[in-house]
Amino acid sequence: MPPIPELVEQLASELKARGQMMVTAESCTGGLIAGACTELSGSSDWFERGFVTYSNAAKTELLGVPAALIGAHGAVSEPVAQAMAAGAVANAHAHWSVAVTGVAGPTGGSPEKPVGTVWFGWATPAGVFTEHRRFDGDRAAVRQATVAHALTGLLARLTSGR
Template sequence: MLTEKTVKELALALGEKLTNAGLVATTAESCTGGGVAYAITEISGSSLWFDRSFVTYSNGAKTQMLDVDPELINTFGAVSKEVVNAMAIGAVKNSDADIAVAISGIAGPEGGSEEKPVGTVCIAWYNAHSGHKTESYLFVGNRSEVRTQAIRLALLGLIENADALGSAQI
C-alpha cells in the first residue's frame, strides 16, 4: 500500500507515473520549506519530470512568486484551503509544469490558535488539465513529524493526480 512507503519510495513512484504519463510537476511550499522538492530531486533523472519549486514561506513571497491575491490571505489566512489552491494554480501558471502541489501549515511548536492549532496543514493539488483537490489536515507530532507527514501526503496526492491524468490521456 502506498501509504506505508517511505518518502523516497513515493518520490520514485511519482517519477515513474509522471514519466509514463508525459507530465511535469512543480511544488509550492511554505511549512515544508522545500521538503517535497528535496525528496523529488533526490531521484536521479528527476529533471525530466520536475520543473521547479517555489518556497514561499512568507505571505509576500506567496503574492510575488505565485500571484496569490493578498486579499485571500487577509480574509482566510495563509493556512487555508483558499490560499493553497491559489498557490497551486500560481505554481503551474509560473512554471512549465502540468501539475502542482501546494502546502501551507503550522508545524509548531508555536504559531497555532484555537481555530488553527499546531499541526494544521492545508494541501492543494492542481493540474492544468482537469482542476484541483484541496484538503485540510490536523497532524500530530513535533515540527519534524508534522512536516514529514505533509510531505508524504503531498507526494501521495501527486501520484494520484498523475495516475488520473495518465489514464485520461490513454
Template sequence: MSNFPDEIMSLAERVVTIFAARGLMVATAESCTGGLIAGALTEISGSSAVVERGFVTYTNTAKVEMLGVQEETLVGFGAVSRETALQMVHGALFRSRAHFAVAVTGIAGPGGGSTDKPVGLVHLAAKSRDGGLLHRTMRYGDIGRDRVRLATVATALEMLLELAHA
C-alpha cells in the first residue's frame, strides 16, 4: 500500500509503463526530496526494468563526490540554484547507465529560506542521453514541508514524461 497521493502514483505508473515499453531507464538525483522520486517509481510493479539508480545528495559534499557538482558552482550560486540542478542531472546521467535522469534541489522548509530563496523554491532538471534538457524553477510557496516535497516529486515525474515525449 502506497503512502503517496493518487496523482503521484498515476504519474509514476505512467513513467514505469511507458519507459519499460521503450526499454528506457531512469536515474534520480535528489536533495530536498530525499529519495521520494525513486521511492514513488519503485512503488510500481515492474519498476526494476526502469529505475537504474538513485542518488540522494543532501549535503554539498555528497553533490560534489557523487555527482561531480563543481564546488565553485555551490559557492557562487548555492545548492538551491539552476546551475546546481543542471550539474546534478548531468552527473546522474553520466554516472549511471540510465537513458534519462531527473534532479531536484530546493528548500522544503519550514526554515532555511531567505528573501532571495524562499521556502518552497525548488530547481528541477531533466536530461536525456540524446541531448534533451529541461529546467524548471518552481515556487510552491510555504505550503508545508511534506507538500513541497510531494509537489516536487509530481513535477519531476511530469518532466520525465515531457522529456520522453510520452
C-alpha cells in the first residue's frame, strides 16, 4: 500500500479530473482522514468537508443516522457505517464519501467487537459499499491503518467507477 500522502495525491488527481468533491465521516479516526486530505495544498478543489462524529449523538444529529439503528446494532457495525457514508453525502456538497467507525483501543473492545475492529462505508454515485477489517497494533497503529484503508478503498472505487 502506498504511503498516505501518495494516496491523497492520487485521490486528489482523480477527483479533480472529474470535477467532483469528497466528504469524510469519521468516528474512531477523529478527523485523521480529513487531516490527511487537507495536508495537500489545494485540497479545497476536491475536499468539501469532514464530519467528526465521535459520539452516537453526533452521528444522529450531523449525519442523520437513526438512533434506533445505533441501538439495535451498535455504533461499530455495518448498518451504521453504511448510514454514516450515505448521511455524509446527503449533508454535504459532495459526490463521494468515506465513513469509518471502529474500536481503536486500547479500551472499548468486546469479544464480538475486539480492539482493531473497523467498519468502512463508501458512498459513490453507484451506491453505498461497506467493508469490515480488523487491524493489529496499538491505538495509533489501528487509526493509521484505518486512514490508509479508507483512502485506498475510496481511490479503488473512483478508478473503477463504482
